Amino acid sequence: MNKFRKILALSASLAASASLHAAPVPADAYSIVADLTTEVGQRLAGTDREAAARDWAVARLKALGFAKVHVETFPIPGWERGEEKAMITAPVPQKLAVTALGHSGATPAGGVSGELVYFPTLDALKSAPDGSLKGKIAFVDHAFKPAQDGAGYGPFGQPRRIGPIIAAQKGAAALLIRSAGTDHTRDPHTGVTNAPKDGAPLPAGAVSGTDADLVARLAAKGQVMRVAVTLTPRFTGTVTSGNVIADLPGKDPSLAPILVGCHLDSWDLGTGAIDDASGCAIVTAAALQASKDGQLARSIRVLWAGSEEIGGFGGQDYAKVHAKEPHALVMESDSGADRVYATEMAFAPADKVLADKLAAALAQMGITQSLGHPEGGEDVGYTAVSQKTAVIDLKQDATRYFDWHHTPSDTLERIDPVQLQQNVDAWALVLKILGNETKAITKLP
């Protein structure tokens, strides 16, 4: 096509788009992240900021040409952050940068103070006799090193998830942990804790990597350490969260749709750029990019889930509400904005040809196949399990992700636009192949 004919064709296509109310328009993933983080900001689950984010999402998805854009609400336990202070008072006064862990209990308004008992690992805390930390404050220091696959988050996230329950068993008045992060800045990392079986949760906070280094150096000197901690978060009762759902209808409504998920809620310390505005931007821009040369055969449904951070409530609600609707395959983006380096696929043996076609296409982008078991994530994983759908994970480089995850620094500045677009390109490639697959995709065995 020569230049002139190209311009004519483009004009015609623009005119056609303008005349169709709901024609999909190209989306720039970076703009979605920039606008959501700037025009809404933090979107803590169950707050009015998450509600504002849903309004924003509905408007944006409609403007981008998605169909059936709507919100499905559900109840969640509300929790809001209060005052956050911690200070070593002996052997030397040193302020600690601290944040309350999600669903942490509260200290009295004036805080608690007591001897700090240093545990180098969660196992060391587990080994302490029950009741031995009466009136004391436990500190768990557990290393977590950067890795492409973010492998440390499972084991080294455990002090955050179950540490408060264990410290309570030992009688501690509060728990402080080294943030479940890989950085050495002054940013503490928040994140949800498991609920105790009975009773109120222990006040529990995370200090920054730098502050944990300081605690470790002081502990190594062998002197008695004391610490004062004030954390005043509160549970706000049952509040409303919600999922935002939007479709790009396929030409053949008899084909089960592909579900692509991310989460709209964020922690409240930063503006949730890498967790998970970028995921929503990637799946949305990719769905549009896959369709830009013409309507796909199969529908793509976009799920911007609510309340992922505090326990996957949005993904659970979606799976329940849409249990009777068939889904062909699920995918999720929730590991930041850095490049896709590998894929993991779960297809029934009957779909080997399709799987091989996808792998070959991704290999052209330098994306390898990994042999792990893909699970989607909190937003689409419940649907995958209950409906036994096929699953594709596009694994993102997480080397930097846990430097910023759940911190005040999770902001637009962390987004590398080139790597973000590489995600969109990889996703669009996959969605175009899947979207034009007119053979039914088989359930997993």
Add this chain to the structure above:
Amino acid sequence: MNKFRKILALSASLAASASLHAAPVPADAYSIVADLTTEVGQRLAGTDREAAARDWAVARLKALGFAKVHVETFPIPGWERGEEKAMITAPVPQKLAVTALGHSGATPAGGVSGELVYFPTLDALKSAPDGSLKGKIAFVDHAFKPAQDGAGYGPFGQPRRIGPIIAAQKGAAALLIRSAGTDHTRDPHTGVTNAPKDGAPLPAGAVSGTDADLVARLAAKGQVMRVAVTLTPRFTGTVTSGNVIADLPGKDPSLAPILVGCHLDSWDLGTGAIDDASGCAIVTAAALQASKDGQLARSIRVLWAGSEEIGGFGGQDYAKVHAKEPHALVMESDSGADRVYATEMAFAPADKVLADKLAAALAQMGITQSLGHPEGGEDVGYTAVSQKTAVIDLKQDATRYFDWHHTPSDTLERIDPVQLQQNVDAWALVLKILGNETKAITKLP
């Protein structure tokens, strides 16, 4: 010398050192930074933490074998940080990471709120008519890019230094600025402001680079912005600061000493590792390293100055108290812990041979000569000017320095031990040549 004889000689030298109470012992610069930041922490001028740092310094310098270790106190205006909060309230609620600038005035306890008026530069603020910001809060956004020589700190530090005075002239209720820093983290940068000629200083704070980016993006949308600011620092009256001074006596007391300076005080947000525990560690370790093969001809005096951050009070007091004592040459380390890349020297023409010898020795380490005019700094510069001494600056790579300068992240983690030791090696090389120069060093013209 063969290996066995070398071991014998080493043993003899260690025995000799142990038997002499005040024999200089080798110092590891990293240990000085680690111990000062861990065992004392922040050392805000005029507070009991600066006093604790002086006690620590006296003990450490004595333990390292310095002579005449003593403190010289002087009065300063005390100032302490209070509550620090800022939040954009319109067109969208967004929390800002803010810190009060040094010697900032205070808002009422409940804060001030008003329209945010965005100025892309300090010149734009200067151009606003007097009184035009009545009841409003000025925001000055002024870029500052990293550079090896830290050149941006002069011009782009001006919104911090004089911005509050100018904003007050325009009638503003408070001033917020983009931090005078080169990073895009959530860390705000504090730093001292110039005192107004009359009246109380304006409440003035700096927001982090990330938050300034957000303000700029919102301002670009053209909607009215509102902001709420609470800053409650207070002046605490006249308080005591002090210099710590220690000598490594030379063999020839008739030779004027070399003065090597740094500052002991720090801002209160971090633990002052790069500003300026590293400077004190460098000059101290270097003086000992220069003397390790035998006493120098000329004395080296180490000055760990107090109250540098809030206006160079320590350097001024030293120059006044020691005005009658001759000094041969001054040097200062106060640009972090990264490598020395160039030197600037101010010698009288009579000392060209010495200057050339120093330049040739530094060139062996890959350190070039730069043609700027060396000034020392706040700690030794007053002495240099009043006594017209020779001056040597060993210029440090400041590319990363203004990422962390005056922030909560100025902690031990910012120190690269290899680069820190390169500083010590360069300084020791210079001090050994100067210390063994038995010809008088001429005053500057």
